[in-house]
Amino acid sequence: MSSEEGLSSTITDWLFINSWWLLLPFIMLLVVAAFIVAFVLLLYMISPLISPKPLKLNGAHVVVTGGSSGIGKSIAVECYRQGAFITLVARDEAKLLQAKKEVEKFAINDKQVVLCISVDVSSDYSQVESVIKQAQEKLGPVDMLVNCAGLAISGKFEDVEVDRFKKLMEVNYLGSVYPTRAVITTMKERRMGRIMFVSSQAGQIGLFGYTAYSPSKFALRGLAESLQMEIKPYNIYVTVAYPPDTETPGLAEENKTKPLETKLISETSGVCQPDQVAKIIVRDAVQGNFNSSVGPDGYMLSALTCGMSPVTSITEGLQQIVTMGLFRTIALFYLGSFDSIVRRCMIQREQSKAADKRE
Ligand SMILES: NC(=O)C1=CN([C@@H]2O[C@H](COP(=O)(O)OP(=O)(O)OC[C@H]3O[C@@H](n4cnc5c(N)ncnc54)[C@H](OP(=O)(O)O)[C@@H]3O)[C@@H](O)[C@H]2O)C=CC1
């Protein structure tokens, strides 16, 4: 008996099986597992090649549209706290000045400046272009553009005035295209920059009451994906943020006319504070992440709706691969519960209408 046969018979004796061939499936499984581990390790080794270098906010020029209120103002504060120079863009001058004072409280050195510019980002491209030019002359080329100016209107499809559909596309979509168009050439020349679009969880999923709002936020994703493919070789990174309901003057205004269904469905992912949302968004933009989500529901929604969006870290890609099926399963339950909210509200409405008639 050769020593090899001796070894295999020892193993087979030990495992109480009569032929080592029976071990073959396990050996194959081990080999496959080893390959997967090696593949993942290799991916991590090349990950510095695909992840962008973080942007230094200290001394950078950050333009925030919609920076006079809510999420935009919190983003401005967060960047200012990290040493950035800020240009706030919005229409109302009084609100701009008030916001400037609030942001200035968070200075970390005496060189920092907050500039205010009053313009409607959605109406006339040449106006937007000229104010961005002014801002660049005063504070230098834009390192990061935050497109946060936006408006939310909710209501049943037939209740929303027809002109509101156009208005929302103008402010939420074109109002992001114009400032981006005004900074992109300089960014490409400098081969650096960050562009952020503030979409919404309602830009990842269409919901009752958001027939006018959701499309304007979905549009940003299409813009962001296309633009990112064009400008990645120029070292410019795009981030799309998908916040849930956030306690801002904008949300208070929207809530005045929000259908009950929309309220109940939105409650699923709760209400956030603007400072908390801003911290996450700014961190993701600095790191150059394409996707920025808030909270566990936000995380699941983003993994589930990643589609063909660019991937900015190996971990993110692996998480998407592993979790997608599971999250779709969970999503089916959510969808079922949303449908039942809508059905219950309809029945209730009809009952109260019938009661009104009887009186
Ligand atoms: N709050 C929320 O629940 C959520 C909000 N979002 C999105 O985040 C963004 C900010 O929302 P939020 O902070 O609630 O909004 P706010 O209403 O609190 O602030 C909106 C800001 O945008 C400015 N703005 C509006 N229209 C224009 C315009 N045409 N041109 C220039 N500036 C304009 C406003 O200033 P002025 O009116 O003076 O121009 C203000 O500074 C929006 O895009 C919104 O859709 C996304 C998810 C959740």
Ligand SMILES: CCCCCCCCCCCCCCCC(=O)[C@@H](N)CO
């Ligand atoms: C695995 C699947 C998980 C699914 C979770 C689904 C959660 C849906 C909640 C959607 C909330 C929409 C908030 C819109 C906020 C907004 O943009 C306006 N408030 C602006 O003012």
